Amino acid sequence: MTRKRSARASSIDVARLAGVSIAAVSRAFTPGSSISEELADKVHKAARQLKYVPNTLASSLITRETNIVALMLANLSNPIYSAMLAEASRRLEEIGKQVLLFTPRDVQDFDQSLQRMLRYQVDAIIIAAASISSRMASLCLDRDVPVVMLGRHVPGLPVHSVRGNAREGGRLVAELMLKGGGRRFGVIGGPTNLTTILERQEAVMARLHQDIDVAQVSVCDGGLTYAGGYQAALTLMSASNPPDSLVCLTDIMALGAMDAIRFELNRRIPEDVAVVGFDDIAEAGHASYQLSTVRTPVREMIDHMITLISRKPKNAEPKAIELQAELIVRRTTRPIAARK
Amino acid sequence: MTRKRSARASSIDVARLAGVSIAAVSRAFTPGSSISEELADKVHKAARQLKYVPNTLASSLITRETNIVALMLANLSNPIYSAMLAEASRRLEEIGKQVLLFTPRDVQDFDQSLQRMLRYQVDAIIIAAASISSRMASLCLDRDVPVVMLGRHVPGLPVHSVRGNAREGGRLVAELMLKGGGRRFGVIGGPTNLTTILERQEAVMARLHQDIDVAQVSVCDGGLTYAGGYQAALTLMSASNPPDSLVCLTDIMALGAMDAIRFELNRRIPEDVAVVGFDDIAEAGHASYQLSTVRTPVREMIDHMITLISRKPKNAEPKAIELQAELIVRRTTRPIAARK
DNA sequence: AGCGTCTTTGTAAATATTTACAAGAACGAT
DNA sequence: ATCGTTCTTGTAAATATTTACAAAGACGCT
Numbered sequence: 001m002t003r004k005r006s007a008r009a010s011s012i013d014v015a016r017l018a019g020v021s022i023a024a025v026s027r028a029f030t031p032g033s034s035i036s037e038e039l040a041d042k043v044h045k046a047a048r049q050l051k052y053v054p055n056t057l058a059s060s061l062i063t064r065e066t067n068i069v070a071l072m073l074a075n076l077s078n079p080i081y082s083a084m085l086a087e088a089s090r091r092l093e094e095i096g097k098q099v100l101l102f103t104p105r106d107v108q109d110f111d112q113s114l115q116r117m118l119r120y121q122v123d124a125i126i127i128a129a130a131s132i133s134s135r136m137a138s139l140c141l142d143r144d145v146p147v148v149m150l151g152r153h154v155p156g157l158p159v160h161s162v163r164g165n166a167r168e169g170g171r172l173v174a175e176l177m178l179k180g181g182g183r184r185f186g187v188i189g190g191p192t193n194l195t196t197i198l199e200r201q202e203a204v205m206a207r208l209h210q211d212i213d214v215a216q217v218s219v220c221d222g223g224l225t226y227a228g229g230y231q232a233a234l235t236l237m238s239a240s241n242p243p244d245s246l247v248c249l250t251d252i253m254a255l256g257a258m259d260a261i262r263f264e265l266n267r268r269i270p271e272d273v274a275v276v277g278f279d280d281i282a283e284a285g286h287a288s289y290q291l292s293t294v295r296t297p298v299r300e301m302i303d304h305m306i307t308l309i310s311r312k313p314k315n316a317e318p319k320a321i322e323l324q325a326e327l328i329v330r331r332t333t334r335p336i337a338a339r340k
Numbered sequence: 341m342t343r344k345r346s347a348r349a350s351s352i353d354v355a356r357l358a359g360v361s362i363a364a365v366s367r368a369f370t371p372g373s374s375i376s377e378e379l380a381d382k383v384h385k386a387a388r389q390l391k392y393v394p395n396t397l398a399s400s401l402i403t404r405e406t407n408i409v410a411l412m413l414a415n416l417s418n419p420i421y422s423a424m425l426a427e428a429s430r431r432l433e434e435i436g437k438q439v440l441l442f443t444p445r446d447v448q449d450f451d452q453s454l455q456r457m458l459r460y461q462v463d464a465i466i467i468a469a470a471s472i473s474s475r476m477a478s479l480c481l482d483r484d485v486p487v488v489m490l491g492r493h494v495p496g497l498p499v500h501s502v503r504g505n506a507r508e509g510g511r512l513v514a515e516l517m518l519k520g521g522g523r524r525f526g527v528i529g530g531p532t533n534l535t536t537i538l539e540r541q542e543a544v545m546a547r548l549h550q551d552i553d554v555a556q557v558s559v560c561d562g563g564l565t566y567a568g569g570y571q572a573a574l575t576l577m578s579a580s581n582p583p584d585s586l587v588c589l590t591d592i593m594a595l596g597a598m599d600a601i602r603f604e605l606n607r608r609i610p611e612d613v614a615v616v617g618f619d620d621i622a623e624a625g626h627a628s629y630q631l632s633t634v635r636t637p638v639r640e641m642i643d644h645m646i647t648l649i650s651r652k653p654k655n656a657e658p659k660a661i662e663l664q665a666e667l668i669v670r671r672t673t674r675p676i677a678a679r680k
Numbered sequence: 681a682g683c684g685t686c687t688t689t690g691t692a693a694a695t696a697t698t699t700a701c702a703a704g705a706a707c708g709a710t
Numbered sequence: 711a712t713c714g715t716t717c718t719t720g721t722a723a724a725t726a727t728t729t730a731c732a733a734a735g736a737c738g739c740t
Contacts, residue, residue: 056459058696076426086416099441103429119396259627287599288628398726
């Protein structure tokens with residue numbers, strides 16, 4: 001028992017066994033570096049024998065690149081965020097980076113999570129379903145770590161943002177409902193400190209009010225969950241003069257609302273009440289729902305995120321990218337009425 | 341412009357500004373270490389001034405603890421795995437660890453992902469929806485990094501595993517269908533190299549064959565996706581003598597099957613055909629589906645995972661934990677017939 | 681005053697790599 | 711034979727921390 005149990009071999013051990021310098025083993029494990037095939041072979045043989053695995057921590061200390069990207073995700077229960085995570089992870093791995101996940105419980109956790117990300121010296125920070133304080137944003141800027149917010153934009157904050165055009169989406173949704181003959185509206189929303197939700201709501205309202213009276217639309221908070229959407233629909237539909245059209249600011253709430261309407265209230269969709277959502281989660285396309293909605297362009301968003309975090313001069317101007325809205329009409333909305 | 345733009349302050353800079361030793365700033369940022377309040381204050385003040393953030397990479401190099409846990413997840417599109425990820429991330433952050441995510445595309449990527457995990461010196465490796473080669477398992481064992489497989493078990497592999505009791509679950513499902521009067525069965529399965537799926541299928545078959553003839557059950561591959569379940573249901577139900585009972589080996593396939601049965605085939609569930617699934621994903625409880633199923637005990641699995649990776653002597657015996665199956669009867673199965 | 685104990689602080693070695701620089705070898709051109 | 715070029719290899723400094731050890735001070739007790 002001369003050797004300590006389970007000690008991990010280092011490049012020094014490999015170098016000694018192979019009879020080469022430490023630099024040689026470093027080069028043998030760095031593709032494209034200046035080393036003869038013969039020497040590399042010798043190193044690899046010794047490495048295999050010692051079960052050597054290079055230590056990324058030590059190399060990152062020098063190169064100042066960890067190939068780790070922090071991803072902050074406050075809400076994994078909404079499938080749209082799982083979809084973003086899946087796509088982000090896939091694309092980042094393609095360029096040799098890994099996702100370090102942070103799922104803060106609430107707003108005061110955000111800053112703490114950000115702090116921890118910086119301690120890990122991550123190459124970039126992606127924020128979905130959450131926001132960042134301006135103090136933290138400038139700290140990241142100082143340290144040259146690019147930050148990109150997904151699906152949200154805060155004017156004046158020195159970070160990148162990529163999102164769908166919520167105002168256009170809201171307008172399209174309102175128009176679709178109006179053209180289908182909607183006259184009394186219910187809106188199921190969420191916390192208005194989320195800019196995306198707020199923008200959607202404002203855009204819907206703005207377009208609605210061009211055609212109908214303010215008194216004809218009532219708003220209810222669905223908390224951005226299935227159960228919340230279910231309850232909100234119950235509340236809205238039990239009014240003395242219930243809406244004929246329901247705008248849900250996220251698909252996951254729309255699913256809840258539809259289930260409440262169909263199975264608890266026994267009304268038909270879209271005949272008794274039309275429903276639309278936002279996001280186009282997978283479930284929206286399932287035969288049980290066939291929900292009309294506005295797509296959140298996840299793939300395109302991640303595309304832009306990737307190019308933003310790989311930009312040459314890291315401290316380049318923060319960009320605010322807004323992608324085109326795409327209305328997806330399925331079966332929960334009434335066909336467009338003949339021109340009145 | 342005497343100072344290089346955006347250079348990050350190190351503990352040396354802080355020590356110099358505060359007029360203390362480097363050790364002092366280390367101690368000021370390590371809770372519970374021997375340092376006077378006065379000195380700690382002085383350090384913190386200097387740190388704030390320089391926007392100093394401790395470098396985890398350097399400290400991990402010494403302490404041999406990264407507080408990073410690698411999580412391998414081959415399939416994020418099935419909500420049961422998102423649920424595992426969400427719960428694992430939540431619980432790990434509670435004990436000060438972060439999840440480093442790996443989403444390998446296919447089997448030959450597994451080993452490469454494992455290699456990269458080890459390079460990052462992760463404290464533990466969690467594997468869900470994927471498997472590990474015995475070569476890699478022993479490499480992890482050598483390096484004292486605990487491995488736990490979630491929802492899967494490979495006898496003889498020197499890694500921990502935590503899973504639901506698939507055999508018991510399969511038996512319960514088969515029994516429920518049989519007692520509901522089922523006589524002709526369809527089974528929608530998946531790749532049989534996944535041990536969980538295989539175990540479920542074998543258990544269902546075994547119980548079925550106690551009561552009915554082998555010829556009365558046909559199997560179809562649903563590829564573990566919604567679309568696959570949809571197609572498989574179509575195939576099975578279009579047989580000359582279609583099944584009166586459908587066992588889907590995962591809920592996500594059951595949702596597809598139900599949608600096909602209801603909206604393409606216009607049959608009623610459970611009157612024309614009963615359906616059960618496995619996992620109890622959130623959607624199974626939604627009013628649109630109300631799917632009878634066997635719960636995958638995610639919370640309990642993660643509980644055990646946490647205790648397994650925090651065990652004192654890391655190289656302790658690998659444990660294979662099997663949790664009790666729980667049948668959840670909703671509305672897609674026929675009530676249990678009177679004793680015949 | 682002297683001694684032992686406890687707490688606080690600093691010194692310096694250790695952690696596992698990368699890389700600038702220099703040295704040396706091989707080889708063709710003059 | 712000398713020089714210049716190119717390629718390979720080694721040396722040693724650098725990266726940002728933690729921690730064992732020692733030194734020094736405070737304090738009570740004899």
